[in-house]
Structure formats: structure tokens, C-alpha cells
Amino acid sequence: MAYDLPLPLYKKLTVTFRVEPGCLGPDGIEHIDDFCKFAKKQVAGLDSDFVRWVITPRYDKSLLETEYKTNNKRLDHDKAEKYLKVFGKELDEFEEHLQDKLSLLIDQYLGR
Numbered sequence: 001m002a003y004d005l006p007l008p009l010y011k012k013l014t015v016t017f018r019v020e021p022g023c024l025g026p027d028g029i030e031h032i033d034d035f036c037k038f039a040k041k042q043v044a045g046l047d048s049d050f051v052r053w054v055i056t057p058r059y060d061k062s063l064l065e066t067e068y069k070t071n072n073k074r075l076d077h078d079k080a081e082k083y084l085k086v087f088g089k090e091l092d093e094f095e096e097h098l099q100d101k102l103s104l105l106i107d108q109y110l111g112r
Contacts, residue, residue, distance in 0.1 A: 018058030
């Protein structure tokens with residue numbers, strides 16, 4: 001099945017990634033909001049034809065670190081995997097790439 005890219009916003013996979021303030025060091029709570037804005041701009045272009053990124057602080061540890069939705073419906077791991085396969089992506093590699101990118105962005109943000 002072929003898709004016309006970019007997809008309309010409601011069909012895109014919304015990937016919410018919650019960043020823990022501690023990732024930014026002992027005073028991370030003071031920087032987390034600015035970092036999330038910075039990171040959002042940096043990842044906005046990644047797979048943007050079919051993904052919408054939400055980078056937000058993770059203040060509540062009961063919330064998942066990574067959450068997937070499309071058309072305002074939450075997708076479990078299996079459904080997110082099926083969605084990404086349509087675009088030739090593997091979920092585990094997709095998540096690993098995001099984690100690696102965010103690690104680099106933390107270092108960049110902190111001036112390391």
C-alpha cells in the first residue's frame with residue numbers, strides 16, 4: 001500500500017518522548033523546559049513525513065517514557081511497530097535512534 005507523503009497531521013504517528021530532568025544533571029529541573037524546546041526543534045525534521053514529535057519533561061514517573069498515538073488514539077507497542085513497518089522502520093531501531101539523538105542533544109545543550 002502506497003501513501004502520499006507527507007501524511008496529514010491526523011494520520012501521522014505522534015511520538016511523545018518524556019525527558020527526565022535528572023538527565024541534565026543535578027540542576028536539571030531548572031533547564032528541562034528549555035531543553036525540551038531545544039530538542040523538539042532539533043528532531044522536528046526526523047521522519048517528519050509520517051511522524052510528529054512531542055518532547056516534554058517527565059515529571060510523573062508513572063507515565064511512559066515513550067508513547068505513540070495516531071488520530072488521538074494511543075497505540076501499544078505492537079501497533080506502533082506495525083505502523084512504522086509500513087514506512088520501512090523497525091520500532092526498536094527507531095527508539096534506539098531517538099535515544100542516541102537525545103543523548104547527543106543533551107551533550108550539545110550542556111556545551112560538552
